[in-house]
Amino acid sequence: MLRLTGLALGWAAALAFAAVLALQAWYFGHVLWWSQVDPASTAFMRAELARLRQENPKADLRFEWVPYERISAHLKRAVIAAEDARFTEHEGVDWDAIEKAWERNLVRGRVSHGGSTITMQLAKNLFLSGERSYLRKGQELVITYMIEAVMSKRRILEIYLNVAEWGTGVFGAEAGARHHFGVPAARLAPGQAARMAAMLPRPRYYDANPGSAALARRSAFVARWMGSIDPP
Template sequence: MRALLRLIACLAAAGLALQLFFIGRIALMVAIDPQSTTFQRSEAWRIASAGRDNTTRGDARAWQQEWVPYERIADTLKRAVIASEDADFISHGGVEWEAIERARQRNAKAEEIAARRAAQARARGKEPAAPKIRGGSTITQQLAKNLLLSGERTLLRKGQELMLATTLEFLLDKRRILEIYLNNVEWGEGVFGAEAAAQHYFNKPAARLSANEAARLAVMLPSPKFFERRPGSPYVSGRAATIMARMPAAELP
């Protein structure tokens, strides 16, 4: 029993130390720009493990990222990302519980449909397709996950994400959260941040993105590697038009 109690105490102490570490990292971001995120480091390792060159990819750079301050990111991109990813960014406290519940219901329905289709596919001797899982994450939650957490899908990791999102909202203002997010979010294979994305896709700085260009970048965010290979697809054009129509209503911090 004593050994069990010691183990529980050690686990509790380790958990507390981890939370304090996360809080300290976030507190530093009030004044210090984060040089990398957990997700970026995992991507760098994946690219290196695949035997790819760290500096070149064909005639383009394999890793593109350049931090630019909030003022050097076009308002068009800020509005497009908010309109596409998190329309209530200004008003929520980091987590939208109703959106999470809606996503849970959609995913449960999608899994039921996928199960029926999988049975039909197996009956025909085909490989069943995986169900499409949708998230209800806010921009703040996405930032918390990319900054400090792994990409695994577990209840424990999701709980940690919610806690970190709340901490981000408590310690940083909305403007700083959006600035860090836009400078670190993935926009393609080894393409991170607004400046790298603007240069990679449109050969111009992030400060000069048009409304249409910004909307097209916003379309890519849920699946950047997928859309990097399909920049001119009808879906991208149609979704970009929808985002552009919503952009005037997107409130900026």
């Protein structure tokens, strides 16, 4: 009986390991594909559309892909300044930021900070849920390294800017620029770019509360630092 139990456990472990490897291969295949082909949607976009359609079956997302050259350099600088100042220097993960986030989480007793880089946020947006857990964070790290191994920093930033959320049902720099300022992403002025970058942590909230004092302070901070950023 003990021998049979041991064999069963061994088979179960082998099957679980094979399933994990298959899942990672699926992720890597998609990363390879998206290194050359523009994503039409992301896991985060699909989840948001499902949420919106629970309230309105006819709801749709505002999203339009634009190439890197048609996104304002001001927005590229502002987003890096706001979200990941060392974006062009690290290999996808900023371990100093993660250590600080870990310490804050221990104090709070829950996962409230992730220390995410732009590449980590892209990994989450493309594939994962908004759940906060260490298991999801671990998968996010694996996908992050896949992305960095396959894509250039320029391609990573291009995809990120095109799939980031900028309001309720608003995704990508083009839709965000037109929604908030009535201009294409290519024509965003420095102040407009700083404000859009400042919205990224809470895009739906700031979309509904454009007069937020916190948004104004964060926008001013981003505007002050974005000039020193050299985007890829």
